[in-house]
Amino acid sequence: MYIKPLTWTSAVLLSFCVLTPAQAETGNVAQGKQMAAVCAACHQQDGSGKNNAGAEPWPRLAGLDAGYIQKQLTEFKSGKRANATMKPFAMMLNSQQAANVAAYYASLPVPAANPVAPTEAQQSLGKKLAQRGDWDRYIPACNSCHGPDALGVGSSFPALAGQHAGYIAQQLKAWREGKRSNDPQDLMLAVASRMNDADIDAVSAWLAHQPAVK
Template sequence: MAYVSIFRRTIGWVMAVTGLSLASFASLASELDPAAVQRGQAAAAICSSCHQQDGSGMNIPGGESWPRLAGLNSDYLIRQVHAFKEGTRQSASMMPFANILNDDQLRDVASYYASLNTPPKTPPAVDPTVLEHGKKLALEGDWSRYIVPCSSCHGPSNQGVGSAFPGLAGQHPGYIAQQLEAWQKGTRSNDPQNLMGAIAKRLNSDDIAAVSAWLATQPAQ
């Protein structure tokens, strides 16, 4: 019964979100307001120390990681900053900056980062066995433990779907791991119907390291 419940909740959410967003996903870049993108480039100066002006983010092995923002859905970015303001996401480094931007500035900054191409990067070398385990979790899941594959919500290539499911491919491994741990601890709780919270709690530390590493090796489109 648990299997059926998780499957129905996951598929239900994917259908609801993709039904509204997939049609517009391909044309997202062309729909961005050029004036907003230009304003956002200037306003993003306060974000660049962590996320970089090109939106590539930073990953410090064994330390904090700041996500790649380039190419992510603008509405998703807006929702995440509001989550920091509301307290459903926690980050000591992010909280002060989230409260600096008003809604107009936030829309502009989100438009700017959404307009950027994904910067190329070289993921860290990882044991092939670890990568294979991560690939299985990301694409097939582990139904014996009621772990849904990442691709069931984040898209066939984990490129993201609409404003609810961000692209994971090519994201920094440290950032992915940090977020899975945050859902485990309950310091992040802004996921639809607690889907990520429920899945994260079924992952062990080896699972998190593996799936984070494999997703980081995948190209972001």
């Protein structure tokens, strides 16, 4: 597949001009908390998720943006984001219930994580890709969209700092292989398709190890 080189300027322009944030309904945190009982088996009671090395990782939801969570639930339900594990749980929720559960997870404090430290090689490559990108290979810095310190920007750009490494890596590979395609303007496809496995492992390990709150 041919993908246009994404320049820094176009990355920034796309991210700040073209994306219209998902229209989130207002969620009720107390009702969302009740609904979240069925999610805890995987996402855990405190929303911390689990890295599940060698198996399907469960992303941390605590402290993610409510509009972003709601977008993902809507898209698991419609099939725009395909995942066999999540689909039945998204199907249980009407849009008000999705808004409620999104508001609940967004309201939770980010639990302390204890990720495996990146190796020295991952540390320098991961940090470089996250903060500066690699312009020889048209890889833009993650932080140019996901925000300084990768803490997320609004409902469009999810927080990556402190997310599970296994989950970050799995999503990048899913984009690269055409298995996830719900990103606006194919922004993540353009990034992930230029990354090799070593890049993905390094940036995932590095991001997972960054503080999730400032």
